[in-house]
Amino acid sequence: MRRLFPLVVLSILMYGCPAYKELSPDPELSPAERGYVELKNDEEHFTLDKDGKYFIKFPKPERDRFNLVLSFNSKNNLRYFLTDKFDGGEGPFARIKDEMEGNDTLSAYAINTSGQEYYLVIDSVLQDLTLMMKYRYVPEWRFAFENKYAEYSRILRENLVDRTTYNMIDQNFDLSNIRFAEEIGSLETRTKSIRSMNNDLVKLEQLFPPGIASSRDTAYQNFVALRNQTTDELRFQENYGTVLKVFKLEQDSHGNPGKFLDAAPEFADFMSNGSRYRQPIVDKAKEMFLKRLTESQSYFDNQLRAKNDAKPVAFKKQLDNGKKLYASMGMQPSAEFTGMSAFVDRFNVEAAAVQSANEKFRQIDHAFDANPPWLSEALYADLVAKVGDIKADLPQLQSPNFEKYGRYTCTSLLEAEVRNAAARADASQVLFQSGQEYVQHLNANQWSSAEQTLRRINATSDAIPAVMKERRLFVRAFEDELFNRVKQLSFQRVDAFVKANEASIDNVPQLYLDSAFIPVHQIGFAAAGEAAAQRKREEIQKYIDNLKYRDFPAASIRAIYRDLTANISSRGVERARAIVAHGKYYRGDDKQLRSMVNECDPAVAKWIIKPKDYRKLYALPVTTNPRGTNEYVFRVLLKIPSEAQFPVYEINIKLPKEVAEKAGSQSWYQSITINKKPIKNEGRFTITAPREDNNYESQVSPVQMDKAGNNVLEVRFKAPTFKVYEVSTMAQVPIIRKN
Amino acid sequence: MDTTTQETAIPSWTPKQEKPRNRKPLIILAGVIVLLIAGAVYYFLTRDKLRGMIVIPYIAHQKPTIDPHLPTSTSLSDKLEEIQFDALFNVSANPSGIVYEDGLGEFLGIDQNNIVSVRLKTNKLWHDSYAITMDDDELKSIDKKQDHLFSAADLGFTLKRIQALGSLSPDYILVSQAIDPLGFEGPDASNVIRFKFRGDRIWKDTDIKEVLSFKILPDGSDMNALNYTNGTAAFMMLPPKDGVSNYHKSPDGTANIADLLLSPFVDNSTFTTELRNNNINVLLDTPFGSLSPILDDTSDYFTKSNVSTTFFAVLFNTQRLNRDQRREARKLLSGQQIMNALYKVGTEQQRNIIDYKGNKNNYSDYVNRSVFPSTSYYIEEEVIAPIVDSSPVNLAVLPDTLRIAACMNFGYREEYADLIDVLNTPAVTRGRVKAFAIQNEEIRAGNFDGLLVAMSGYRSNFLFDLYDIFLREPDLRTYKINLVTTSDAQGNYSINPISFKAEKNFFRLDPDLNTAERADILQFLEYLYGFMSTRQIGDKQEYARRVDALEQQLSLGAWMFSLPSLAYFTTQFDSSSVDLYGVASQLSTMKKWREREK
Numbered sequence A: 001m002r003r004l005f006p007l008v009v010l011s012i013l014m015y016g017c018p019a020y021k022e023l024s025p026d027p028e029l030s031p032a033e034r035g036y037v038e039l040k041n042d043e044e045h046f047t048l049d050k051d052g053k054y055f056i057k058f059p060k061p062e063r064d065r066f067n068l069v070l071s072f073n074s075k076n077n078l079r080y081f082l083t084d085k086f087d088g089g090e091g092p093f094a095r096i097k098d099e100m101e102g103n104d105t106l107s108a109y110a111i112n113t114s115g116q117e118y119y120l121v122i123d124s125v126l127q128d129l130t131l132m133m134k135y136r137y138v139p140e141w142r143f144a145f146e147n148k149y150a151e152y153s154r155i156l157r158e159n160l161v162d163r164t165t166y167n168m169i170d171q172n173f174d175l176s177n178i179r180f181a182e183e184i185g186s187l188e189t190r191t192k193s194i195r196s197m198n199n200d201l202v203k204l205e206q207l208f209p210p211g212i213a214s215s216r217d218t219a220y221q222n223f224v225a226l227r228n229q230t231t232d233e234l235r236f237q238e239n240y241g242t243v244l245k246v247f248k249l250e251q252d253s254h255g256n257p258g259k260f261l262d263a264a265p266e267f268a269d270f271m272s273n274g275s276r277y278r279q280p281i282v283d284k285a286k287e288m289f290l291k292r293l294t295e296s297q298s299y300f301d302n303q304l305r306a307k308n309d310a311k312p313v314a315f316k317k318q319l320d321n322g323k324k325l326y327a328s329m330g331m332q333p334s335a336e337f338t339g340m341s342a343f344v345d346r347f348n349v350e351a352a353a354v355q356s357a358n359e360k361f362r363q364i365d366h367a368f369d370a371n372p373p374w375l376s377e378a379l380y381a382d383l384v385a386k387v388g389d390i391k392a393d394l395p396q397l398q399s400p401n402f403e404k405y406g407r408y409t410c411t412s413l414l415e416a417e418v419r420n421a422a423a424r425a426d427a428s429q430v431l432f433q434s435g436q437e438y439v440q441h442l443n444a445n446q447w448s449s450a451e452q453t454l455r456r457i458n459a460t461s462d463a464i465p466a467v468m469k470e471r472r473l474f475v476r477a478f479e480d481e482l483f484n485r486v487k488q489l490s491f492q493r494v495d496a497f498v499k500a501n502e503a504s505i506d507n508v509p510q511l512y513l514d515s516a517f518i519p520v521h522q523i524g525f526a527a528a529g530e531a532a533a534q535r536k537r538e539e540i541q542k543y544i545d546n547l548k549y550r551d552f553p554a555a556s557i558r559a560i561y562r563d564l565t566a567n568i569s570s571r572g573v574e575r576a577r578a579i580v581a582h583g584k585y586y587r588g589d590d591k592q593l594r595s596m597v598n599e600c601d602p603a604v605a606k607w608i609i610k611p612k613d614y615r616k617l618y619a620l621p622v623t624t625n626p627r628g629t630n631e632y633v634f635r636v637l638l639k640i641p642s643e644a645q646f647p648v649y650e651i652n653i654k655l656p657k658e659v660a661e662k663a664g665s666q667s668w669y670q671s672i673t674i675n676k677k678p679i680k681n682e683g684r685f686t687i688t689a690p691r692e693d694n695n696y697e698s699q700v701s702p703v704q705m706d707k708a709g710n711n712v713l714e715v716r717f718k719a720p721t722f723k724v725y726e727v728s729t730m731a732q733v734p735i736i737r738k739n
Numbered sequence B: 001m002d003t004t005t006q007e008t009a010i011p012s013w014t015p016k017q018e019k020p021r022n023r024k025p026l027i028i029l030a031g032v033i034v035l036l037i038a039g040a041v042y043y044f045l046t047r048d049k050l051r052g053m054i055v056i057p058y059i060a061h062q063k064p065t066i067d068p069h070l071p072t073s074t075s076l077s078d079k080l081e082e083i084q085f086d087a088l089f090n091v092s093a094n095p096s097g098i099v100y101e102d103g104l105g106e107f108l109g110i111d112q113n114n115i116v117s118v119r120l121k122t123n124k125l126w127h128d129s130y131a132i133t134m135d136d137d138e139l140k141s142i143d144k145k146q147d148h149l150f151s152a153a154d155l156g157f158t159l160k161r162i163q164a165l166g167s168l169s170p171d172y173i174l175v176s177q178a179i180d181p182l183g184f185e186g187p188d189a190s191n192v193i194r195f196k197f198r199g200d201r202i203w204k205d206t207d208i209k210e211v212l213s214f215k216i217l218p219d220g221s222d223m224n225a226l227n228y229t230n231g232t233a234a235f236m237m238l239p240p241k242d243g244v245s246n247y248h249k250s251p252d253g254t255a256n257i258a259d260l261l262l263s264p265f266v267d268n269s270t271f272t273t274e275l276r277n278n279n280i281n282v283l284l285d286t287p288f289g290s291l292s293p294i295l296d297d298t299s300d301y302f303t304k305s306n307v308s309t310t311f312f313a314v315l316f317n318t319q320r321l322n323r324d325q326r327r328e329a330r331k332l333l334s335g336q337q338i339m340n341a342l343y344k345v346g347t348e349q350q351r352n353i354i355d356y357k358g359n360k361n362n363y364s365d366y367v368n369r370s371v372f373p374s375t376s377y378y379i380e381e382e383v384i385a386p387i388v389d390s391s392p393v394n395l396a397v398l399p400d401t402l403r404i405a406a407c408m409n410f411g412y413r414e415e416y417a418d419l420i421d422v423l424n425t426p427a428v429t430r431g432r433v434k435a436f437a438i439q440n441e442e443i444r445a446g447n448f449d450g451l452l453v454a455m456s457g458y459r460s461n462f463l464f465d466l467y468d469i470f471l472r473e474p475d476l477r478t479y480k481i482n483l484v485t486t487s488d489a490q491g492n493y494s495i496n497p498i499s500f501k502a503e504k505n506f507f508r509l510d511p512d513l514n515t516a517e518r519a520d521i522l523q524f525l526e527y528l529y530g531f532m533s534t535r536q537i538g539d540k541q542e543y544a545r546r547v548d549a550l551e552q553q554l555s556l557g558a559w560m561f562s563l564p565s566l567a568y569f570t571t572q573f574d575s576s577s578v579d580l581y582g583v584a585s586q587l588s589t590m591k592k593w594r595e596r597e598k
Helices: A005-015 A140-158 A164-168 A180-205 A218-252 A257-262 A264-272 A279-306 A316-328 A335-369 A377-393 A409-443 A447-459 A465-501 A530-566 A572-585 A591-600 B024-029 B032-046 B075-084 B152-168 B170-176 B205-211 B268-276 B323-332 B335-342 B413-423 B515-533 B537-554 B586-592
Strands: A046-048 A054-059 A066-072 A078-083 A106-111 A117-125 A129-131 A133-139 A606-608 A615-621 A630-638 A648-654 A671-674 A697-704 A712-719 A725-732 B053-059 B089-094 B097-102 B105-110 B115-120 B130-135 B138-144 B192-196 B235-237 B247-249 B259-265 B301-316 B402-406 B433-437 B450-455 B485-487 B493-495 B557-570
Touching: A066 A140, A078 A106, A133 A140, A140 A180, A140 A218, A164 A218, A180 A218, A218 A264, A218 A279, A257 A264, A257 A279, A257 A316, A264 A279, A264 A316, A279 A316, A279 A335, A316 A335, A335 A377, A335 A409, A335 A465, A377 A409, A409 A447, A409 A465, A447 A465, A465 A530, A530 A572, A530 A591, A572 A591, A572 A615, A591 A615, A606 A615, A606 A725, A615 A712, A630 A648, A630 A725, A671 A697, A697 B205, B053 B268, B075 B235, B075 B247, B075 B586, B089 B205, B089 B586, B097 B105, B097 B205, B105 B205, B152 B170, B152 B515, B170 B205, B259 B268, B268 B413, B268 B557, B301 B323, B323 B537, B323 B557, B335 B413, B335 B557, B402 B413, B413 B433, B413 B450, B450 B557, B493 B515, B515 B537
Parallel strands: A606 A630, B053 B259, B402 B433, B402 B450
Antiparallel strands: A046 A129, A054 A117, A066 A106, A066 A133, A078 A117, A615 A630, A615 A725, A630 A712, A648 A697, A648 A725, A671 A712, B089 B097, B105 B115, B115 B192, B130 B138, B235 B247, B247 B259, B301 B450, B301 B557, B485 B493
């Protein structure tokens, strides 16, 4: 019992989902092409239950491109579709499109022989009903044509155009009787309908099976008749339309030869296809065109006569159109027309050439306005080439040779323009070649040659303003470039020199004589005059001098002083002397730098500005004997703020052991002076000897501080060394000594 | 009055001395060659007679007396104290300048509170620890008698004496500028004593040792002895003969040369000859301070110039000359003119001079225009700018004859004699001066308008001695300063006007006897004392300016010129061992002197 329970439940659920019921007509359905066959079930109609589901199998057609057409008394109570695969509602299937979907009674489906059979699936019945349905297997073309024939016939009938006017037009016909706008509008509407129907017929014809033409199928015969009528009417309407448009164009250009000739290509085309039209119409048109062409000659001649520029003649195309029209009519243009056309052709060639030249000049001008790469040799090579091209492209003037037109203003103007262009080309070529020469010199750093070329460019005068303007641009640009290049290279050279030598300590004075501190070239030319050149020279020199007298010595002093203080034993003397040598050139006001220089200059007295504080200073040799005995010097100047009227101090000098260790057997100093007057350990002066037990400190006392002057204490000593010694000095008010 | 003269320069007791041979008869009879040979023989036989000794001349009636704390009338006395007495730290010298050597103390250091620690050398013996046996003039033996060791008490006594001497003693200024009141703490068990130094400066070792370079006397000494004999230094004083002692190397000493002999002479006129004759081997001052033509052989002699320590001045008798007369007399006695005449400048007999800076014949550098000599600190540094009155001498103001006296018996006889001649030269003093010699005893009577005096032993440093000029007893035989001070309730001292009494100074300055100038004289006395007693340099500078300015008004003297100073040594000595410096301390390095090796 338990095993049966699921099946019961499934059965209950399935009860609400009725399966598709196949309707099997009797007689069986036949794919044969014939009329509608009523679907019956043994002489009875099928009855369909509300909400029932049904399907009917239809056999495949006998040939491809068939339609299965179903006719119902009413489609409204059913929901159905046709498919070529049906599995009781399960599995995939594709609905075939109902090509009569909007029809209340018919459904049509395109079927072919590729499938086995087709299924009409009724998946919804809205109410109980009796199925009143017919079916028909019919070829596609037939079904289509049968459905459209009546409509096509109507369209043709309704859009036929009366041919009376067309047939009446001849040389005597007054075209003013035709209201072209209305006529053309009406005609175009009809032609559009006819053409559309004709297109349908062409497409329909492609559906016809091969061999249909030889059959006696009525539908096909009807089709052929309809198509022939349509073709004839369409051809007539198109020709008539063309005639109307041509005449209308001509009529619209009355009083305007230019407009006439603008339309001449259409006229020529009309005339070229004259066989399509009635001959009287063609004759009338020809007569009319010839008249208009003759009239246009004087019109264009007047325009040429009034033309006061050298631009190409604008109506050349119209003249060409006129020539084509003549040709379409099989006629030679008049001599006057031909002469004018030849002149215009030549004029336009020459005008275009000079216009092209001028355009190229303008491009050159624009290029200059856009600040080209002035130092590019390619620029000048290109310019020279361009100017060469301009010269080559300038035409040999022939326009003035035309007997009549050669005297016209435009011809004179053209002649002038060509000559101007040639002259400018010549002048420009010279200028650009000079520019090229200048740049070659400049890029080769041949400053004098470049400047000489620049002087020549500036000195040359041009009659052509444009060239003169370019010349001024050249001069300005070249002058700037020469200045900038000289400045830049001078700066680079001196910058590099400074960087490379800032730590150099050998032959320092020689460094300052280096050519790096001279500009690579002394600017000798400025278009604005010598004063401007002088300013340029000064600007460069100012930078160099700033390096020479400020940055270089400053950087050197700092670098060397840093090295010196890091290790005074490592070429200390050379470093100190280098600092002093740099200091002689330093013109800045950096007190710290001055102080560094002074510290290294034995000739400069080191200030003691505070009592009782030791101040370090360097004792430096003033002789140069790297492997022997040298004389050393250091100087001290008291600058201690004091309210005393006669301030006096003792100076304590802390000496290096190396200097003082033999002071007991020989004097450690060679001389001690105050303001160059020797002082000795006599009289009022006391000089104590440095010894190990007083930390090698010597005392000189008393040393008067001259508040207004410079009392310089100078100490000289000799040592068998060549190095920098560090000495510390301290000043304080002395004690009163007995000895 | 001691006018004894001795022809023999070498004391007879000298153990290494060889007796000169009687050379007259033989040499006269011999020919020139024989004479030369004899001379050569004599030279070789006598050249070493001073070997092992240092022989310095002195003026026989100016016996050197030693007071290590007071200036004395003879410069030799100030030099001799250097070899006889020790300080805690002795001032000496080497080729590089002054050095301070341990004397009776060992410097341990100074702490952040300026406490200076010194370890006393209490194992040092006073010279009276030895018994000296003499045989007539000859030293027989020096034997240990009993240990008289140096102690802190000796130092205490010495400081007490210096304190008592006050501004009379340069040592008082020296010590009191650093330690006030004078004294110390200790000693502790390690014999370390501590001085509290002032905190107004960085005390360098050099400064400390200079402050503590006063000579030390033994405790219990007479506070006012005329001659101090007991020291601890390298040379000890031998028993005196005729009031003068020679010196011998102390048994504890390290002197290279054992004996220092003081050789008496009547005057200085023969000093150079004595040196040439090898009767002396050190001449600390030549006559006129000039180069001697007979000592120009550098293979035999070497020299050393010193700064001047003596100036010649005519000190006006304020009882006989009023201020106007003194002013005109000062103008009449042109120092430059007198010096040119004295040194015979521009003549074949010119006395050539050289100073320690190497300047030659720079006579004008020695001309003085102030009581402060031109070589002194105050003039050289222009603290004082003496006013030079270049107006013509108003002879009408002066007495018909300006009587200038000079006592020639106490040194500088040569200079005095020539100066009297110069002053009497009409071309120099326009016939208005009568210069003449007088005896020392006549000075006090003041029967002259001016007294020509050689002021010796002056210092060119801050410690220029005005007492020596203005307060010295007018007696060249003794050296006495008539300074009378008064103490107030707070213990502040001031000078008493009675310091100026007519018979108590060379100028016969006496405010009570010169009412017209009383105020200026008293003011001058104040400035004088202020200068001498202050230990502040700035105050000294200011007092110096005031003293000079007021003296210019008072015109108390014609300061004429300073005497160049030149010392000669025989090459018996190794010149490299003779490091002389300064003046007063010239002999402090004597123990290092060596004889030149042959």
